[in-house]
Amino acid sequence: MYDLLIKNIDVLSNDTTINHAAIAIQDGYIKFIFTNKQDIVKATAESTEVLDGKGQLAAPGLINTHTHIAMGLFRNYADDLELMDWLQNAIWPTEAKLNDHYVKYGTQLGIAEMLRSGTTTFSDMYFFMNTTAEEVKSSGIRAVLSRGLAGVSPTANQALVENADLYRTWHGFDNHRIKVLLGPHAPYTCPDDYMEKVIALSKEIGAGIHMHLSETKGEVENVIKATGKTPIAHMHDLGLFYNGALAAHCVHVTPEDMEIMAENNVAVAHNPQSNLKLASGIAPVPEMIAKGITVGLGTDGSASNNNADMLEEVRLAATLHKARLYDPKAIPAQAAWNMGTVEGAKALGYHDLGVLQEGYRADIVLYNADQVHWMPRYNDVAALAYSANSSDANTVIVNGKILMKDRELLTIDEEKLKAEIKNAQEFFGHL
Ligand SMILES: CSC[C@H]1O[C@@H](n2cnc3c(O)ncnc32)[C@H](O)[C@@H]1O
Numbered sequence: 001m002y003d004l005l006i007k008n009i010d011v012l013s014n015d016t017t018i019n020h021a022a023i024a025i026q027d028g029y030i031k032f033i034f035t036n037k038q039d040i041v042k043a044t045a046e047s048t049e050v051l052d053g054k055g056q057l058a059a060p061g062l063i064n065t066h067t068h069i070a071m072g073l074f075r076n077y078a079d080d081l082e083l084m085d086w087l088q089n090a091i092w093p094t095e096a097k098l099n100d101h102y103v104k105y106g107t108q109l110g111i112a113e114m115l116r117s118g119t120t121t122f123s124d125m126y127f128f129m130n131t132t133a134e135e136v137k138s139s140g141i142r143a144v145l146s147r148g149l150a151g152v153s154p155t156a157n158q159a160l161v162e163n164a165d166l167y168r169t170w171h172g173f174d175n176h177r178i179k180v181l182l183g184p185h186a187p188y189t190c191p192d193d194y195m196e197k198v199i200a201l202s203k204e205i206g207a208g209i210h211m212h213l214s215e216t217k218g219e220v221e222n223v224i225k226a227t228g229k230t231p232i233a234h235m236h237d238l239g240l241f242y243n244g245a246l247a248a249h250c251v252h253v254t255p256e257d258m259e260i261m262a263e264n265n266v267a268v269a270h271n272p273q274s275n276l277k278l279a280s281g282i283a284p285v286p287e288m289i290a291k292g293i294t295v296g297l298g299t300d301g302s303a304s305n306n307n308a309d310m311l312e313e314v315r316l317a318a319t320l321h322k323a324r325l326y327d328p329k330a331i332p333a334q335a336a337w338n339m340g341t342v343e344g345a346k347a348l349g350y351h352d353l354g355v356l357q358e359g360y361r362a363d364i365v366l367y368n369a370d371q372v373h374w375m376p377r378y379n380d381v382a383a384l385a386y387s388a389n390s391s392d393a394n395t396v397i398v399n400g401k402i403l404m405k406d407r408e409l410l411t412i413d414e415e416k417l418k419a420e421i422k423n424a425q426e427f428f429g430h431l
């Protein structure tokens with residue numbers, strides 16, 4: 001018996017579209033992709049639920065490797081500022097007013113937005129993460145959660161305890177639908193003695209690391225001034241990369257940094273929209289990929305993006321580097337799509353996610369491809385990278401479960417959510 005069969009569907013598997021196929025799902029995995037008519041008739045009789053995918057393209061769900069998802073609460077709140085001004089004078093004073101209630105609805109807002117735009121996994125770094133985990137559990141989305149850690153904070157040691165508790169409670173939940181990492185925020189908030197505690201904790205409990213690194217020129221200059229080394233080289237010398245790491249941004253990295261990253265399994269979360277909007281710069285992504293570094297895509301928070309739409313990041317990744325290098329092949333459509341899916345999955349430690357293939361996890365988006373802006377259908381990867389709208393995502397499946405059907409969210413009460421976000425806006429007020 002199959003739990004779910006999606007039939008009459010075109011399936012994007014790697015770089016090829018398989019027409020008139022059926023996807024059989026069992027226990028959260030893609031069991032078979034059938035093309036033979038008789039097999040499909042038989043599987044239909046053997047399935048608990050059958051979805052008709054007529055006119056739709058099944059593609060892997062998008063994977064957001066770096067966000068602060070509850071920051072949707074501060075969307076369009078403080079714009080047109082560079083990173084440190086934005087953090088110190090707008091965001092951090094406002095975040096001081098956060099509590100479980102607001103993080104709950106901020107997280108729900110982000111999950112609703114992600115599901116509606118075809119994202120099925122997100123990697124988050126924020127506060128009140130037990131609440132975030134509860135929202136991930138109830139919504140059905142996949143997530144890798146890190147409790148943000150700042151060594152300069154009065155609650156720095158308590159935050160370490162909370163991150164360890166988060167790991168012990170949630171890591172591995174629902175066949176690794178939830179994973180947990182440690183989240184040291186950045187070199188400018190985590191002094192060396194604190195980083196040593198983070199590394200020791202990582203070794204003690206076996207948790208991986210997620211950290212902002214080399215985001216701005218100023219950050220790199222300050223670390224060089226203090227240590228004589230770049231942030232990447234300095235963190236390497238402290239031992240942070242003993243078991244790899246997920247590094248967000250890496251905009252200002254040297255060829256020597258890239259060697260360290262490649263040799264030490266440091267994966268990158270590239271956030272092109274946030275880096276542009278905060279005027280941080282453009283990460284040397286083609287150069288990193290050429291060195292063998294795994295690069296996924298992220299939105300960063302919706303206060304610096306200002307949305308959680310991963311299809312926009314795929315498009316930017318495919319176009320930005322062409323213009324920077326005057327090279328139309330710098331990041332081809334397929335490479336950008338892979339960064340938004342299977343490469344992002346690898347960056348988060350999932351090696352059976354991000355491709356529609358037998359034996360892979362069943363995180364699937366059905367796009368309504370029977371629309372004029374998809375036609376003619378020469379190349380579906382190019383369509384996704386260059387022509388599609390994220391609202392073309394019609395039905396979303398995570399871990400074999402349908403979370404959005406015909407654009408209706410099945411696990412989130414959107415009317416209640418919108419009312420709660422209006423209340424939150426009143427609470428936080430204007431700057
Ligand atoms: C300690 S929880 C995460 C922390 O990070 C802040 N943040 C949001 N966007 C960025 C960014 O681009 N670089 C560095 N820090 C960022 C967020 O507001 C939280 O305070």
Ligand SMILES: [Zn+2]
Pocket residue numbers: 066067068212248300301
């Ligand atoms: Zn960030």
